[in-house]
Amino acid sequence: NAGVTQTPKFQVLKTGQSMTxxxxxxxxxxxxxxxxxxxxxxxxxxxxxxxxxxxxxxxxPNGYNVSRSTTEDFPLRLLxxxxxxxxxxxCASRSNLAGGPGGELFFGEGSRLTVL
Amino acid sequence: GNxxxxxxxxxxxxxxxxxxxxxxxxxxxxxSLFWYVQYPGEGLQLLLKATKAxxxxxxxxxxxxxxxxxxxxxxxxxxxxxxxxxxxFCALGWGYQKVTFGTGTKLQVIP
Numbered sequence: 001n002a003g004v005t006q007t008p009k010f011q012v013l014k015t016g017q018s019m020t021x022x023x024x025x026x027x028x029x030x031x032x033x034x035x036x037x038x039x040x041x042x043x044x045x046x047x048x049x050x051x052x053x054x055x056x057x058x059x060x061p062n063g064y065n066v067s068r069s070t071t072e073d074f075p076l077r078l079l080x081x082x083x084x085x086x087x088x089x090x091c092a093s094r095s096n097l098a099g100g101p102g103g104e105l106f107f108g109e110g111s112r113l114t115v116l
Numbered sequence: 117g118n119x120x121x122x123x124x125x126x127x128x129x130x131x132x133x134x135x136x137x138x139x140x141x142x143x144x145x146x147x148s149l150f151w152y153v154q155y156p157g158e159g160l161q162l163l164l165k166a167t168k169a170x171x172x173x174x175x176x177x178x179x180x181x182x183x184x185x186x187x188x189x190x191x192x193x194x195x196x197x198x199x200x201x202x203x204x205f206c207a208l209g210w211g212y213q214k215v216t217f218g219t220g221t222k223l224q225v226i227p
Contacts, residue, residue: 004159031213042205042219043160050213090159094213105152105215107159 002026006091006108013081013115021076021111023091029106030096032074036060036087037110043090049074050096081115088112118143122206122218129196129225137191137221139180139206148209149173149182149189154220155202163191163204196225 004025013019025032033048045058049068063085065077074093078085089112092105123138141149148167152160164173169184178193189206206218 035217040219043217045215048213092160096213103209103213104150104162104165105160107161109157109159 004091004093004106004108006089006111008111009109010112011114013078013113015082015115017081019078019081021078021089021091021113023074023076023108024072025074025091025093025106026072027093027095027106028071029093030071031094031103032068033058033092033105034064034066034074034076035090035092037090038087046076046089078113081113083115086113086115118147118208118210118214118216120206120208120216120218122204122221124219125203125222127221127223129223131198131225131227132195133225135191135193135196135200135223137204137206137223139189139191139218141187141189141206141208143187143208143210145210149180150207150209150215151178151180151189151191152205152207152217153202154205160205196223198225198227201225 007022030051034046035043044060047066049055055066088110091108094103119142150165151163153163154160164175166173166182172181180189180191203220203222205220208216
């Protein structure tokens with residue numbers, strides 16, 4: 001009954017370092033996405049994928065990279081971390097069968113990233 | 117573009133008080149509307165949803181009605197509990213797989 005699993009839960013980086021946030025889901029969901037949550041700004045979409053091998057940019061994609069080689073995994077890479085990327089990151093998934101705009105998103109517990 | 121505006125918090129209420137959190141939206145077409153809740157230290161989870169005008173979503177004593185004429189989806193609960201303390205997000209689902217979130221409203225319920 002794992003749902004959406006994110007690792008690590010906490011990470012501190014120095015400016016310029018790179019890292020990968022991991023996201024895995026065991027619900028066979030086609031759609032996966034990454035959001036960042038910042039005070040006063042709600043959740044903003046970074047990247048999303050509607051299936052293995054397919055990714056697309058969201059609202060705030062700069063500085064982040066994604067790939068989707070399997071249905072289960074959707075890692076988010078920070079190429080060269082900046083203090084502006086200090087945030088809480090959430091991975092979310094949904095079944096494409098839910099279709100259209102009415103499907104429920106399932107969220108991981110979040111990864112808190114601090115860039116010094 | 118499509119957007120969601122929800123009332124700013126924090127909202128502080130005494131236990132058993134009536135809760136309203138306002139949410140209005142701007143959208144073209146026929147969006148779905150959601151309320152998600154985030155408990156401390158956790159990810160968001162769906163609280164309720166409505167997929168067409170005049171639909172009422174309800175769960176755990178919370179209700180919201182999709183009002184197309186006023187472009188609103190206000191969240192209400194008749195009697196809040198301490199365990200309802202959380203951040204509440206209004207969200208708009210539109211197009212194919214698009215979801216736009218509001219900025220969140222923090223609710224604190226005191227005994």
